[in-house]
Amino acid sequence: MLVVTNVDDLGLHPAVRRAVDKLAACGVVTSSTLLANGPDLSESVLLQDKHEGLGLGAHLNLLRGKPISNPDHISSLVDDDGLLFGNYSSLLLRYVTGRIRLSEVEKEWSAQIEYLLDHKVRLTHFDSEKHIHAWPGLFTLAGRLAKRYGVKWIRKPFEHTPLTRLDKGMMRTRFLQLCLAGSFPDKTPRTASCVWGIGDQKDNFDPVLFEKYIDIYQPEIIEIVCHPGDPATNDGPLPSEFGPMRVEKQWKEEFNSLSSKGWLETFEKIGAVPVNYGQINPLTGEIL
Structure with missing residues (x-):
């Protein structure tokens, strides 16, 4: 079994960069995804x-934040200040009522991808802020962009949850399962068998729960989705133009879990090999 441990939101804030730096150094984090419009991108x-x-x-x-594209060219995606809307519920309502133009989504995502390529990033895969690329129609679009830019992997945010589970984590995973049910991706780009870490966050982000998940579902390739941060006293706040964000409340708990709860020992125990997507052959699912 192969395990990709991916930190979302790199580029958002120095605390995220600091966490990725430390956790990659000890080998527990193997992957991270960059916000093209994040204020900490260059570092x-x-x-x-x-x-x-x-x-x-x-x-x-x-x-969240200022788009990479000219706001005048993506009017269905921005508010009167030229910023992305910053509110998940408002954006979802606009999407389901047909007020978001897919052509403008493609334009902005393409601009973000090209901006990262201009920064010499060797892209291994795609995912998205709040898993929005899982919304019906957008998963196929993200896959098409992956093919265009030669990216071989994309996150399919499908996490198994038992029918008996009744909490916020279950609601998040069930909603994404429903979204993905309407998607019909091609065989490329490739996806992991499933993910873990959407339903279990903060104090539930624990290797004991991860091991139980593996025992039940036995995936060949799994992605752990996480949001650690390592803030310092002299750090500034999260960027105001990104709107309200709850991710800061996950930072310390998930950083402490990844740095001190024996994840590497758990991986060894269950026979999971830590890799990043760039190290996996998309045709065979084996290490390159």
Whole structure:
């Protein structure tokens, strides 16, 4: 079994970069995805060459901050200030009522991908802010962009949850399962068998729960989705133009879990080999 441990939101804030740096150094984190419009992007891309085993992907974004495209060219995606809307529920409502133009989504995501390529990022895969690329129609679009730019892997945010589970984590995973049920991706780009870490976050982000998940579902390739951060006293706040974000509340708990709860020992126990997507052959699912 292969396990990709991916940190979302790299480029958002120095705390995320600091966490990726430390956790990649000890081998527990193998992958991270970059926000093209993140204020810490320039410093964050340097981690690509600092850590040989760290793969970097694109964290496609329709939700937060200033777009990479000219706001006048993507009017269905921005508010009166030219910013992405910053509110998940509002964006979802606009999408389901047909007020988001897919051509403009393609334009903005393409601009983000090209911006990262201009920063010399060797993209290993795509995922997205709040898993928005899983919405019906957008998963296929993200896959088409992956093919266009030669990216072989994409996150399919499908996490198994038992029918008996009744909590917020279950609601998140069930909603994404419903979204993905309407998607019909091709065989390429490739996806992991499933993910873990969407339903179990913060204090539930624990290797004991991960091991139980593996025992039940036995995936060949699994991605752990996580949001650690390592803030310092002199750090500034999250960027105000990104709107309200709850991810800061996950930072310390998930960083502490990854750095001190024996994840590498758990991987060894269950026979999971830590890799990034760039190290997996998309045709065979084996290590290159």
